Amino acid sequence: xxxxxxxxxxxxxxxxxxxxxxxxxxxxxxxxxxxLSDAPLCADDLVEALGVSRxxxxxxxxxxxxxxxxxxxxxxxxxxxxxxxxxxxxEIVRTLVEERKKREIDPTLTKLRDxxxxxxxxxxxxxxxxxxxxxxxxxxxxGFYDELSHLETERLVAMIRMGAKLKKFIAGSAKVxxxxxxxxxx
Amino acid sequence: xxxxxxxxxxxxxxxxxxxxxxxxxxxxxxxxxxxLSDAPLCADDLVEALGVSRxxxxxxxxxxxxxxxxxxxxxxxxxxxxxxxxxxxxEIVRTLVEERKKREIDPTLTKLRDxxxxxxxxxxxxxxxxxxxxxxxxxxxxGFYDELSHLETERLVAMIRMGAKLKKFIAGSAKVxxxxxxxxxx
DNA sequence: CATAAGTTTCAGTAATTTCTGAAACTTTGG
DNA sequence: CCAAAGTTTCAGAAATTACTGAAACTTATG
Numbered sequence: 001x002x003x004x005x006x007x008x009x010x011x012x013x014x015x016x017x018x019x020x021x022x023x024x025x026x027x028x029x030x031x032x033x034x035x036l037s038d039a040p041l042c043a044d045d046l047v048e049a050l051g052v053s054r055x056x057x058x059x060x061x062x063x064x065x066x067x068x069x070x071x072x073x074x075x076x077x078x079x080x081x082x083x084x085x086x087x088x089x090x091e092i093v094r095t096l097v098e099e100r101k102k103r104e105i106d107p108t109l110t111k112l113r114d115x116x117x118x119x120x121x122x123x124x125x126x127x128x129x130x131x132x133x134x135x136x137x138x139x140x141x142x143g144f145y146d147e148l149s150h151l152e153t154e155r156l157v158a159m160i161r162m163g164a165k166l167k168k169f170i171a172g173s174a175k176v177x178x179x180x181x182x183x184x185x186x
Numbered sequence: 187x188x189x190x191x192x193x194x195x196x197x198x199x200x201x202x203x204x205x206x207x208x209x210x211x212x213x214x215x216x217x218x219x220x221x222l223s224d225a226p227l228c229a230d231d232l233v234e235a236l237g238v239s240r241x242x243x244x245x246x247x248x249x250x251x252x253x254x255x256x257x258x259x260x261x262x263x264x265x266x267x268x269x270x271x272x273x274x275x276x277e278i279v280r281t282l283v284e285e286r287k288k289r290e291i292d293p294t295l296t297k298l299r300d301x302x303x304x305x306x307x308x309x310x311x312x313x314x315x316x317x318x319x320x321x322x323x324x325x326x327x328x329g330f331y332d333e334l335s336h337l338e339t340e341r342l343v344a345m346i347r348m349g350a351k352l353k354k355f356i357a358g359s360a361k362v363x364x365x366x367x368x369x370x371x372x
Numbered sequence: 373c374a375t376a377a378g379t380t381t382c383a384g385t386a387a388t389t390t391c392t393g394a395a396a397c398t399t400t401g402g
Numbered sequence: 403c404c405a406a407a408g409t410t411t412c413a414g415a416a417a418t419t420a421c422t423g424a425a426a427c428t429t430a431t432g
Contacts, residue, residue, distance in 0.1 A: 004307065004309055004310055004313075006301065006304065006306060006307070006310040006313060006314070007310070007313055009297075009301060010297075010301060010313070010317065013293075013294065013297045017290070017293065017294060019388095020208060020289055020290050021290060022206065022208060024419080024420060024421090025420080026420080026421080035316060035320075036312070036313040036316055036317075037312075037313075038312045042378095043378090043379080044378095052421075052422090053421065053422045053423070054379090054422090054423085055379095055380075055381080055382090055421075055422065055423075055424095056420080056421055056422070058379065058380060058381090059380090059381095059420090059421090062380090079377065079378065079429080079430070080377085080378065080379090081378085081379080089319055089320060089323045090323070093323070093327075103206055104203070104206050104207060107199075107203065108199065108203060111195075111196075111199045115192065115195060115196060118192060120192060121190065121192070123190055124190055124192040124193070126222070126223075126224040127190075127192060127193055127196070127222035127223075128192065130221060130222055131196065131222075133275055134221075134275060137275045137276070137279070140343075140346060140347065141279075141346065143349065144346045144347075144349055147349045147352075147353065151353065151356075155353075155356050157326075158356055159352070159356045160326055160327060160330045161326065161330075162356070163329065163330055163333040166333075166345070166352075166355075167333065167337065167341075169352075169355050170337075170341050170344055170345045170348070205418090205419095210389080210390060210391090211390080211391095212390080212391075228408095229408090229409080230408095238391075238392085239391065239392045239393070240392090240393085240409090241391075241392065241393075241394095241409095241410075241411080241412090242390080242391050242392070244409065244410060244411090245390090245391090245410090245411095248410090265399080265400070265407065265408065266407085266408065266409090267408085267409080
């Protein structure tokens with residue numbers, strides 16, 4: 001499992017981006033190697049490819065599995081665990097969004113719901129209003145997300161590719177739908 | 187600037203979530219305090235409210251400004267710098283998405299473009315294909331994002347609230363538009 | 373049940389990131 | 403130009419997170 005220069009370039013980039021994406025360097029690199037690989041790989045393949053410790057790879061693979069973005073695969077006649085990444089990239093995107101929502105949004109949604117419940121004292125009136133507004137906004141967005149997430153990939157992609165056409169449809173409906181906004185200011 | 191229990195609860199949550207959101211604890215807490223505040227606050231208000239060092243607040247405010255999510259405000263007859271968060275939450279969301287795209291996606295887009303350019307050796311053929319596919323996918327998504335980002339907030343929100351109605355429109359168009367997918371070639 | 377092939381755990385170390393406090397710097401008004 | 407009020411910088415301390423290597427554990431097979 002020596003990596004070609006092409007592979008290395010990609011893999012190192014994923015390692016560097018890791019910290020921005022909220023994952024450890026090795027986790028990003030493991031993912032990158034699996035992403036580029038035609039065939040399923042075992043932990044030792046990754047150790048060799050990346051030159052990191054076996055335990056590091058083991059933990060990184062666990063994390064990737066926790067994220068649901070690598071899959072365990074068993075190879076006929078081999079006792080070792082092998083891993084792959086789904087072929088379908090839209091599937092990958094879906095999972096990534098879902099998992100990030102789970103980690104980065106859902107806990108806050110819960111907290112906002114709780115805070116909103118509390119009967120605010122005089123001094124907290126403004127803050128309570130802000131919390132309420134934020135909670136409503138996030139619910140609106142996650143509601144939209146939930147609807148999209150149930151679409152078949154084909155339709156979702158169709159929509160994404162639609163772009164400008166979508167705009168026109170919205171433009172038409174916007175006149176009809178009552179909008180909740182800070183009164184037209186101009 | 188003593189924080190009420192209500193404020194504290196919110197602020198501590200933002201601090202804890204910070205690491206998941208890719209910001210330091212104090213950065214998250216500063217933002218939270220500003221978010222809940224009716225009036226603009228100066229650095230020392232935050233020092234007092236959070237019990238952290240002046241320099242920490244200073245750096246945190248710089249980071250928040252780098253993210254474009256707090257604004258410098260000058261108060262009549264006061265030499266100090268004051269800070270606020272935009273009132274309009276959709277504005278905040280736009281900025282957040284824009285900045286995260288800049289940090290988490292754009293560098294990878296550049297890298298993928300470069301890798302795609304390279305003429306792949308025999309051994310890199312599969313990997314090169316994966317890179318190409320990933321590049322196409324991200325361009326499709328950022329293209330869609332660019333279009334949406336130019337919509338006025340009113341229309342954007344109208345669209346998000348539309349949900350189910352949007353589905354029907356897509357369903358109709360999907361039959362008409364040629365879809366690029368695994369099963370259907372050219 | 374013994375062994376070998378493989379995986380996981382964990383205590384300690386290394387690396388990185390965040391935070392502090394003091395010093396340096398900037399700006400305004402006299 | 404000086405003094406006062408404010409802001410920024412930065413070297414080192416503290417805290418957190420990532421990584422290693424060795425030991426413990428698991429499981430398939432003779």
